[in-house]
Amino acid sequence: MNYDKVIVPITVLGSGRVLDQIRLVEITMTINNKYTWYYPYKLGPVSFQDGGPTVSIPLAGIENVLK
């Protein structure tokens, strides 16, 4: 098996009017409740729009365990 990307839509459930700018996106992935990858990404000035962004994460860092 081979998977190379995770796509997760971040939803704010209608609370988008509250949010101004996206500053940081953190992705944490855990396999078997014990192997954890955590990646933080700081952003420049990116305005929050609509219902929320979709995050696309290449599995380069964990592809070995998903083969």
Add this chain to the structure above:
Amino acid sequence: MAWLIAFCVGGLVSLAYFYSIKVGIADLGKQHAAAIESGSRPRELGQEEGHETPSPKVDAYIQPGSSNPYPPQTILGGIVWDDKYVDVRLDIGVGAVAIQNLDFEVALDTSIAGIGQISQFAGVTSFPDGRQMPSVSLEGTDDKGKPITVPLVPTQGLAQIAPRYRVHCNALYSNTALHLVIASVALNQATQGRLPEQLFAPKRSPHLIKLKGTFEAASQQFPIEFQRTFDNPESERPTRLPAQTVHTPKPITHVPQPPSENLTTITVEARMTCTIKEGEELPPSTQDIIGGFGTGQLVGSAGTVELSRTNPVEFRKQRNNEMIVVNHFYVANSESLIGTPIF
């Protein structure tokens, strides 16, 4: 009669003399042949006084005093140090034989937030096991409703937490040592397929370090393997490298595979930190989402696996006029991916 006796004795002495000369010449011939043979045969690694055996020595220890926080914004081996980190040192000493292409994976019984070099060798690279930190993209719309993609690249010095790291070093000269610093961080474990509310556990030292890889010397590849238990993590470092660390002068013929483990859970948590507009009413701290709405995907040549959502969506107000929105996803047990080998 006396002349006859003298003649016989003299003859015997002469015979004995000539025989001794013959035996001596034969011995010299054997020695010379042995010398020629040994001189024409290529020397094998480790054959002479151990000087030509590649024997890197590995040592690891908890840096004394690292249980206390380092000063804010301390940068150690390129790592922006965090109070949650424990300073683990990994030294690889090289003897009389220089080595090339040292390449290994290292793991602790905690997680690794980064590895940096505190010696001065060029060509030393470390990254979470697999490849470099993935470059994420953020897809959404702009203020006019048009689709837009924001590429997110890794921020230098930020934590890249993974269970294992890979380290590569192009070359280590003879009688030198590579000194690495490992930022160990303890994470709370996921339970029942859900990540903990607080990802970072209270600071604690690791108790185990494992290293496994290869290096090259004299155009041959050799294994390198090391494991150490920190019985007393706060103790001072050992005064000399342990003798049993690595000494395997046999070239690699095969790489043994670790035992297989089946996949039981995959969880993904996405946190988005945003500034808050003034005057707007804040949402409740949690909100449930309708089942089947806004699912994620795991995609690749093997197909597509749905990532279901776990309720609730969380809204965490921060003191600095920011809010963290937390979304949880998991792979349902019904997916065929669950139960397949992962190693």
